[in-house]
Amino acid sequence: MRLSEAKPTLHIAFHRSIAGSIGQAFQKIGRSERVIGPLEDLSFGPIDDPTSDKQSEWIERVVGYDWAEIVHMDKQFWQEATSPDVRPIAWVNLHDAQEYCGFLEFVWKMGNAPFAVIDATNVEFTNRQQRKWRPRSLGVVPPEQMIEAGMAERAREITAQDVKAHRALWRQLKAENAPLRIVGAERLVSAAIDHFDPWLMRHATEEWQKSAQVVGGAMGELFASELCPHVSDIWLWSRICALAEQGALEIEGDPSEMRGTRVRRLAGETLA
Numbered sequence: 047m048r049l050s051e052a053k054p055t056l057h058i059a060f061h062r063s064i065a066g067s068i069g070q071a072f073q074k075i076g077r078s079e080r081v082i083g084p085l086e087d088l089s090f091g092p093i094d095d096p097t098s099d100k101q102s103e104w105i106e107r108v109v110g111y112d113w114a115e116i117v118h119m120d121k122q123f124w125q126e127a128t129s130p131d132v133r134p135i136a137w138v139n140l141h142d143a144q145e146y147c148g149f150l151e152f153v154w155k156m157g158n159a160p161f162a163v164i165d166a167t168n169v170e171f172t173n174r175q176q177r178k179w180r181p182r183s184l185g186v187v188p189p190e191q192m193i194e195a196g197m198a199e200r201a202r203e204i205t206a207q208d209v210k211a212h213r214a215l216w217r218q219l220k221a222e223n224a225p226l227r228i229v230g231a232e233r234l235v236s237a238a239i240d241h242f243d244p245w246l247m248r249h250a251t252e253e254w255q256k257s258a259q260v261v262g263g264a265m266g267e268l269f270a271s272e273l274c275p276h277v278s279d280i281w282l283w284s285r286i287c288a289l290a291e292q293g294a295l296e297i298e299g300d301p302s303e304m305r306g307t308r309v310r311r312l313a314g315e316t317l318a
Contacts, residue, residue, distance in 0.1 A: 056132040059083040060148025064184045068137060068197075071189035077198065084123045085116045088147035090281050094223045096151060108225070108239075109284040110302065127152060134161040135201050141167060141182035143227055143276035146234045150216040153209060162201040171195050182269075183276065229276065242268070242277055243285055250286075250295055250311040257286060257297070257307040279304070 057072075057079055059065040065083030072079060088096055091105050091113075098117075105113040127134060134156075138149040170178050171191045181187050192198075215234065219227060224236030242264065249263035261282045268277055283304045289295040290309070299307030 053131060053133040055079045056126065056129075056134050057081040058127045058134055058136045058152065059184065060136075060138060060145045060152070061087075061185055064137065064145070067184070067187065067189050068192065071192040072198070074189060075193055075198070082123055082126055084120045084148060086113070086120045086148075087144045087278050087280075088151055089143040089227050089276055090225060090278065092223050093147070093151070093227075094220050109280060110287060111280055111284070124155060128155045128159070130159065135164060136161060137164045137166065137184060137197075139166040139182065139184045140234075141229055142185065143229050143234065144278070145184060145276075146229060147227055150212055150219070150234070153204075153212040154216050156209075158206075158209070160203065162203050164197055164200045165202070166197065166200075169195055169197070169200075226281075240285070240288075242282060243289060246282060246286055246289065247294065247311065250309055252311050252313055254298060254308045254310045257283065257299075257304045257309045260286065260309050261304065 057065075057068055059068055059081065060083060062083040062085055065081045069081045072081065086096070090109070092101050095101065096117075099114070102114040102117050105111055126132070136149060136152055138145050140146050140149070166181075166184050166187070168180060170180055171187060172194055173179055173191065219234065219236060222236040225239040226237040226241055227234055228237045228241065229235075245264035245267055246260060249260045249267070261279050264282055265277060265279060286295060286304075286309055287297065287301050290297045290301065293312065295309055295311055297307055297309050301307065
């Protein structure tokens, strides 16, 4: 798939904060290419039509979060990202479910149009202590380390074979249309709505804790795990609320917001 050099380059990340980090890296090295990223997270919620009202309604009902404005804002992102008037370069780490899902939706929308990829999945970076590491998300890589690893020079045109494989996987996941998608041993897979509940129950105690502490503890454990599955704090908070409705947890404060609330596990409640 040959890209036109005459078109302006557009760098695409699949999280707004990652786009910001890439943009900062470009500023430091004097590059002026645009970088864009979405607000939405396609690792949870319906994906058979991810920019539809159906997705917004599902997330508002199940997650308790107003998603309509995010979907509306991201329509412009997708229009820019898939425009035939730019030379798109997609940045992705396939160990991160949000990045992986966004990338697959991008491949799906691009059809047979050419684009390049900067694949950070197995890139080795050097941290401030001069130690080598392989992050499982571009979201944790500082701009300085992106520069040192020469990430901007790693763009490679995607092959037709890779496009076919990515589209086949996304077609399968769209058909399954599960509540969650996580990175399994080899690739992205569907998961049940309660997949992350055990981590939350392990970090909740019978003593009151700040809700953010329980969510942060679960995220930290997941991040340190071998597969390092991505999970949104928004999603984890929605599951705490669901567990409270089921009688496994108790919430003190307004459950419509995580900030300012506390949570505890009811006596005798465990979840392996």
